[in-house]
Amino acid sequence: MRGKAAIVGIGQTEFSKSSGRSEWELALEAIQAALADAGLEPADVDGLVRYSYDNVTPAMVVRSLNIPDVRWFSDVPFGGTAQCGVIAQAAAAIASGIARTVVIWRALNERSGVRYGRAERHIAVNGDLVFASGDKTPSGQFSGPYGLHVPGQSMALWAQRYAYEAQLSREQFTSVLGAVAVQQRKFANTNPLAMMRDKPLSMDDYIQGRMISDPLRIFDYCLETDGAAAIVITGAKTARALRADPVYILAAQQSLFTHSEPITVYAEDLMVHSGSGNIDKLFSDAGVNRSQISFAQFYDATSFMVLSDLETYGFAKRSQGGSYILNNGTGNESPLPVNTHGGHLSEGYIHGLNHITEAVRQLRGTASNTVINAEIGLLGCNGASSAILSR
Amino acid sequence: MLIVPKADSLTQVYWDGVQLRELRIQKCLACDHAWHPPLYICPKCRSKNIKWIAISGRGTVYSFTIVHHAAHEAVVDSVPYLVALVSLAEGPRIVSNILNCQFNDVKIGMQVNLTFQEISKGVLLPQFEPIADLF
Secondary structure (H helix, E strand, O other): OOOOEEEEEEEEOOOEOOOOOOHHHHHHHHHHHHHHHHOOOHHHOOEEEEEOOOOOOHHHHHHHHOOOOOOEEEEEOOOHHHHHHHHHHHHHHHHHOOOOEEEEEEEEEOOOOOOOOOOOOOOOOOOOEEEEOOOOOOOOOOOHHHOOOOHHHHHHHHHHHHHHHOOOOHHHHHHHHHHHHHHHHHHHHOOOOOOOOOOOOOHHHHHHOOEEEEOEEHHHEOOOOEEEEEEEEEEHHHHHHHOOOOEEEEEEEEOOOOOOOOOOOOOOOOOOOOOOOHHHHHHHHHOOOHHHOOEEEEOOOEHHHHHHHHHHOOOOOOOOHHHHHHHHOOOOOOOOOEOOOOHHHHOOOOOOHHHHHHHHHHHHOOOOOOOOOOOEEEEEEOOOEEEEEEO | OEEEEOOOOOOHHHHHHHHOOOOEEEEEOOOOOEEOOOOOOOOOOOOOOEEEEEOOOEEEEEEEEEEOOOOOHHHOOOOOEEEEEEEEOOOOEEEEOEOOOOHHHOOOOOEEEEEEEEEEOOEEEEEEEEOHHHO
16 A cells, blocks of 8 residues: 555535534535645546545535445544544555545534533533433543543543553653643744644643643643644646655554544553554555654644654654653654644644645645755654655 | 433343342353353353353442532532442442441542441442441
């Protein structure tokens, strides 16, 4: 699959707290922008991939854009696990010849509509006794009655355990997480697309932020966003004919392991969120080593995931991610700039698809916070979903 | 408003045990592996020869969080509250609130014992509390 498919178009809507429009309309705007960016027409599309969570179906897109001949379409479950799963499926379809040109989208009114930071969508409010059912965490029968309701609380449990294993004091851990949040806000302040472009965040502001689920504060959490993003992927030969700067997919994967069912609290080792060996396979599939990676866009539902991903992807040893961040930072002057658009914490939350559009902008040299001479970018979510892209 | 567990065909034995003040998990008779949440066959050796056992009641705090922001309207008046992961002596981990414990006293690695909490008339939840004689 290495290098056989490339991203040739990216598109998005405004990211806001209240779009005032349906997710369907947002999806169409992003998809049309991505096709225009690629220099393609809807009739050129023959494959579709979406997140299973999306309310906009392939049929809604095909009918709206009058796409005459879609031969292949696919859904990828989960949120962060879908981030690069959608890339993997599109690239595999193109490499195998099932599809020639694939459109991927994610559209959500996640602030003005159904909020993922709330649990009422899983534990319906109807009467004095309300029921937690199923065995998923958070919010199932074994967690909902205890007040473990949303992913951001499960991640606080990961984070607390991490600080214990890494022997970080409360103050040290605050400094580490704060460094991630403050740096990503700096990136957002110079990114015109970011929801937080006009809102600076100092370390003092960060520390003053209210505690949500200790040890995580308000600024450790992703934003809630209304918006959509889309990308267009096609075969490498077509890509080179379309534009001078296609972004090649060197490797992409999605992973399940025994305790994957989001958001795990049962895994034997809560610091590990993917199958064994799949990170090594990612780098070997891509034919690159870590020193060749110019930047990373890590799926940051919380700031803590940046810290854990530095370890998951091998840029810091286990329990050393904290000292890595304090020594190197995650800004453009560091060995590995991370979430150069501001990430989910400060650009917007489009389930990681906006991390992919940022990676493409970096590799085209058009990002607001340009990483000089960026050649190869890494995308990752806890090892559960990963990709390596190159210019 | 109160959030209560809803049993299903796979978990009925667990909640039946709770009503008898017993915390039950599944164990494989072929390989001795124990796990939670419930499954149909042993996830380690795939044996169907599995049974429910009552746990000893001893556990260790694996991690915890103090929830300050209610994410469901049922707990608006409950914040701040403590949620912990407890590793059972038998191996599996379960979610619990640590009862009879100040927020400042909860520590990872702390030994805890099984207890039961009546959250509503006739509705019990398995819970844990610090081992008294350590304090």
